[in-house]
Amino acid sequence: MRFQLTDDQRALRDGVRELLARRFGREALRAAVDTPGRLDRALWRELGEAGFFALRLAEDDGGVGLGLPEAVLAFEEAGRVLLPGPLVATHLAAGTVSGAADGSVVVAGVDGGLVEWLDAADVVRGDTAGAVALRSVDPLTPLHRVGGGAVADFGPVRAVGPSASPQRVSEADAGDFVPLSSADTAGPPRLAVPGGPAPGRPATDPVAVLLTAAEQLGTATRACELAVQHARTREQFGQPIGAFQAVKHLCAQLLVRAEVARAAVYAAAVTADPADIAAARLLADEAAVRGARDCLQVHGGMGFTWESEVHLHLKRAWVRAQRGGGRTECEELLAAELTV
Template sequence: MDFSLGEELEAVRDLAREILTDRATPERLREVENSPTRVDERLWADLAAAGLLAAVLPEEDGGAGLGMAGLCVLLQEQGRQVAPVPLWPALTGALTVAAYGTRTQRSGLLPGLVDGSARPTVALEEFGPADPLKPRTAAVRDGTGWRLSGVKAVVPAPAGARQVLVTAATGDGPGVFLVRPDAPGVSREYAETTSHDMSAHLTLDGAPAEAVGPPGCGAVEHLVRNASLALAAVQAGVADGALAHAAAHLRGREQFGRPLATFQAVQHQLADCYIDIEAMRVTLWHAVDALAPPFDARAADRAALVAKWWATEGGLNTVHRVQHVHGGIGVDTDYPVHRHFLWGKQISTTLGGAGADLERLGALVTGGAVTE
């Protein structure tokens, strides 16, 4: 199977790499980490101005139609630079609205994302051992709308989000709902994550909401699947960036009159990193390819879980090894490679860790129901 990028995806990769490398400097990262929102709004505006946010959206919504393939290319470049912009929650949410939303929902949300003036975020996780496909937050009908009650944990990048895509349970199956963060019945508690991002625990008490497609239509599966792939793509970039730091460090340091890179034990560590990263790339692009027609929901979910497991397990192993080969410098919280370690750790627990991924994959392989 050929996973080489086509001309359009190569253009996205090259432009994203140029912008992110230029803007996401260690000095700028330090500045953003000390800001109230932890989001680099200048970089977000630059990505929008370059057309990179619009690239993933359908052409009828003002985009270039590159979909998840374009998003994964963009996210890998973000991960390499650990750039603090909320790409994965905003764009996976937008793709679900583009796929299942009404014309009014699409026209109200997507143009703002194209020009960078507005963005959504997603609320997929809850406290306790919870499958993101089986939310405990409840949605009940209220006339032509809905009312949501429950608690959503670690909602990413709440600052600047105009809408939150919330997953909730109904009598007709799980659904995705649009909730305004300033709506009655919505409260939030801010919480800093391992990666220094700012998240929010969202409490919903009869909050008004709009359904994105009818409950049980497959919107939840679509959103969770795309979020899993997006996280895998970011993690692949994080691991690759960490390995690049390790290679540069080991080439420039000597012990006993020899470069550290020539020691066999160190070479074995980096070889293991390389193997894990290649496995992450292969499983990621296999999962992206599974989204193409003819679409099979079970095969796509299975591929997405395999990619997420490799990103969780292989990504975490890579950032651990890279930090180890840096020695004492690696634990300096201001040293660049430490940010890759923190991002790798955070991503490895988002939407469940490796054990949860294997449990969901096992259920799917042995006949668990998939609706789309």
Template sequence: MDFQLTDEQRVLRDGARGLLAGRFGRERVRAAVDDPALDRALWRELGEAGFFALRLPEAAGGVGLGLPEAVLVFEEAGRALLPGPLVACQLLAGVVDGVATGEKIVGLCDAAADPVLWEHPADCDELILVEGRAGGAYGSAAARVPHAPFASVDPLTPLARVTDVPRTAPLALDVPRLHREAALLTAAQQLGSAARTVEMAVAYAREREQFGAPVGSFQAIKHLCAQMLVRAEIARSAVYAASITGCVREVTGAKMLADHAAVRNARDCLQVHGGMGFTWEADVHLHLKRAWLRAERWGTAGEAEELLAAGLVASGGGL
């Protein structure tokens, strides 16, 4: 069986990378740090490019692709640190009118979490809440959802705590699938960040000189970068496999591996940068803070360990 990307998938990945490089480069990232309000024009451009309608059928105005292709696009979004409720808009493009085209921004919250956190509340037109992995789903106009500001570790992702969960508009959604796919797309973003910090570390190690030689020539730095690459590639294999199988245990494992790769790689990238890595001007801290935040969304490491352990017990200890 061939697990290599097809030519069409490579074109999709390269196209997404090119679009984001042109429309959300480093200057735009830095501008978003100072003003995290979402750029509606960029959001509509993403919609026109099929970012949100990627998996909608062509008859419904979508692109007609599958979850593996969505993972490739979200990996590129993670590389670029693209902000906004991307996962919510991708999953709800066929549920809420206007989301597929980028005209409307929708949020998605896990109402079973404590606290219930809402990303980019000031930018969302509607909010959809799901209750755990197998509960119901409810939709509300964003302005009607009681919420309070919540300190965010990621300057690109404003947060609010939902203080009262409205249950006035039940929606006929497949909540287990929604939860599973939200975890997988979040893992894809983490994978993109993990891969990007490998590139950042290697590039800096080649440029920075110490004792008359690039620091990348030192064995300790070589080992650090090699370990970063191994983490990213292990996570890549898990995320790509889970996008094909859709198995809840494989998605859970992929999210756990991608979270670990994103957080640990960002920390090691900072280590390679040395003192420079601790400055506000370096972008390393943005990847680390984003990785910390995503690691707590749609399944933490502790929850993954419990779920995977329960699966092993249920299967008699076999894989």
């Protein structure tokens, strides 16, 4: 079976890429890195106006009226440029949370899991009581960890406005996810909206899993591009390093993993089958994490420097891999499908 993008899908992909190139280029990325935790709300509203969050919302409800394949293309482009913010949660809230389609920032409470961008949220879906701020490996993705607890009571929760914080974040020791102080929980009440996962149930929506896979695919694609570009221009011993067999192999493996993941992600967007989505997520996580690591190998020590964007792709891939629907859950779902 041949699977190719339609002309309309290509136009959508190119339009999203053009918008992000204009509004979130290299300078904007560096500014976001230098001011961690700050969400560009002007960009967020522009994404809402462009229909990014309302792609799958029916036209009668004010949306664009497209499907899951088109959403996957948009999120792939967002992953490619490391666009920060709770993109998946806000996209899923369009149509059920007032203002989400237009650019209100929505985050979803996860029972016993990680919550991204809690401090910047206008609306919280689910329970975030007892959230503890973490020090994230990714400077573009502030994290909180939410413990267990009932999510049936959706009364006001103690939270923050756009510029305040429910936790006082202090310096912490090195580590991937280091709990920080949660002593300061003062702040105005914020609206809590039903929709979080029930206790004891997987905190995964198949669409959220697939859109995360699409973001990972964007990172895998960008890592391949950066590695090939560096291999062509960096010279050692009088020739480009891409002429050396070891570097050739790394670049080839980058491309293979990215294209295999692309086929799986695009196919899962068409079928929307949970098993297909699980397989796509596994392949996309691997393509993003291993691809970014191999891209660092191609760049050598230069890839680890703060000025380079390579290490940012690796760190974001690590954080995305921690979202619901990750490796263990997808493997268990596929195992259950195979043993039926």
